Amino acid sequence: MQRGVPDPTEDFEELRRLLLSREREQLRDLSDRLSDKQRRSRDIASVLPEAVKMSRERGEQLTQALRPAVEVSFKQSIDQRPQLFVDALHPLIGPIVRKSVAETLRRLLQSFNQTLEHTFSWRGLKWRWEALRTGRSFAEVVMLRSLVYRVEQLFLIHRETSLSLLHVSADATLSKDSDMVAGMLSAIQDFARDSFSTGEDSNLEEFRVGELQVWIAPGRHAYLAAVIRGNPSLELRPTLEETIETVHVLKGSALAEFKGDAAAFESLRPELESCLRAQYAPVKKEGKSTRAWIVIILIAALATAGLILWFRNHSKWKDFLHRLRAQPGLVVTEARKGWFGRAEVRGLRDASAPDPAAIAREANVDPARIRFHWNDFLALDPASVRRRFEQRFPVPEQTRVGINNGVLEIAGSVPYEWLERVRREATLIPGVKSVVETGANIIYDPELARKRFEQQLGLLDTVNAVVANGVLTLTGEASHRWLLRARAAATTLPGITSLNDHVVDLDQRAFDQSKSIIESAFVYFLTDKDDIATEGFAALSRLPDEIRRCEKAAKQIGTDVTLEIHGYADAVGTESRNADLRQRRANKVRDFLVSCGFEPARLKPIGAEQPFKPAPGDKATPEQAQRRVAFKVVAQPSTPAP
């Protein structure tokens, strides 16, 4: 069997397959890894941390390349999800803020306590004088003099470059240019080291200048320089050392790679500020503290007393104004009261209004400390009108008075005299239009009623008048005319409802007496004649005067008198003759009386038809008894003159 000539191309392929099969596998695998996105990501993830680390070691290029993207991403995250950052930063910022605030408060309180403790002591006075002399504040002098030590400034200085990383100060005015001070501090340390050849690792740990000391707490990359006034306690150094250690813990890498930008160390401020400590000399408990407390308590007591006094005065003043404003007839337009000087009250005052000074006294306010300015006005409110009425008409105890729409209403027991005056004059009072006395029980004073009677009738000594229970009792004697007037007027007078009249009518009595005398007089005639017997002349001569008296008395009692002249005759002779004789005898007497001037019309001669009946005790003889003329006075009410 013959084998054919082998194909060189195939051989070459076979050869390549045998020689490069492993590389082919690797190429395929690499191709797969490159085309598989997930595998490629996994590969990059495994080398990325190392790559980043190497990149940082080579320079800032990666940082600069990433910065824009990171900044934009960061800003977007803050814009879209601010709460996420708040939550993340809260645990970090919260304690820093609290620590800072607490530290500030502590220093403030300490400074205040120092000032307070020394304010009232003898030493405090000396320091006050020093403050005046030096132009410093008292608090500053107190602080300086009572200070044991105070960390006034703290520098965090980069060891390699001597640049100031952070500077904090207890007092902003103390800060000079911290950068240059930091530099010089480093220079001084270098100077000391070089001058005394102490070696690179040696440090200038502290130096003193006057009242100031500078303590240095070294660290690997940075050191703290504390500027301290006074003599610090030993425990300060560990504090400074702990702080510089903390600084290195928190910012170790930043310190190692410091290129001049100190902004990254600003976050260390709270740590540094916590080192700004101060310690003051302890104050003896007794003495100053006690005095201070006494003074404080005294001031507090005075302030409290002043406050109470003010409050009391203010309350009284308010009460006074309240009372003043509540008074009808007073209108307060302005009231002012200051701490000092006299208070002022302005307004309107009705004449009937009560005295404002009296109101002030009622409210326990001294009226002498108030200046009143009142303008007159007429108040028409019911209370003011009533007060105005009461001032003019003091209201009796049992009487009730009210004002309603200008109508004065009177009720209760009302004395007549008071009421009478009110009736006459009440409407003259501004605000009173009319008076109503519905339901008023008018009370009359008997004595005043009697006086009214006396005033009305005129006083008579002969008459006694008494009023009791409305009854006027009159006793004594009086003229008929007066009696008539009294009887007519008595019951018309207020307070007299009836009259009990026991007065003797003098005119009536005079009339009755005259009448009796006339009617008891006899004129005797001679037997069977109309001639007047001798004993008859005596009686006849007295008759004219008596008749005139009678007429006068009759006139006083308002009557007219007619005198009947009765002629009598004895039974001797005939009746017709005797009848004639009786008439003639009567005519004889009438003629005599006419001759005496009496009016004939008032004389009536009558021949008596009946024999004369002698009265018991008549002294005439039976013969004489019928030979007479007797008289009868007839009274008739007088007719008024035409």
Place this chain on the structure above:
Amino acid sequence: MIQKKICLIGASGVGKTSLIAKFVHSMFSDKYLTTVGVKIDKKTVSVDGAEVMLMIWDLEGDDEYQRLQTSYLRGTSGYLLVADGTRQITLDQAIEIQGRVAAATGPVPFLLALNKSDLASQWEIDQSRMDDLTARGWKPFQTSAKEGAGVEEAFVELSRQMIHPH
């Protein structure tokens, strides 16, 4: 703001202190130079829009009586080497000092300031010397403490080199 420490170095009498006197914020007197051997001043310059605060360590002049305290150079980000253009010897001294400084600080940026440029008639640094300096890779600045010429520029240039090292 970025802070940078720089040192001002040169032989005695080259006018280092005068050079910066008008341009810096100072709180320490010149007597520090003779006591501590250094005086620190501050100056802020603007480099490409960024503010840089320079802490300038003015070191006492180096001469036969007073050697430079190299410990003051520690941590410096750069230094200004000052020579007096009217005294060629100070340039020689500056070159010598630079060697010592470079040994202490390592490779940090520095500038040579040839001071007293206002005294042109007394100028001793000729062109061949300048070429020599250029050949060393130095870029000398001619400054005048009296007239203020070139001082600001020298500080700005030094700051730029510190911030953007080649």
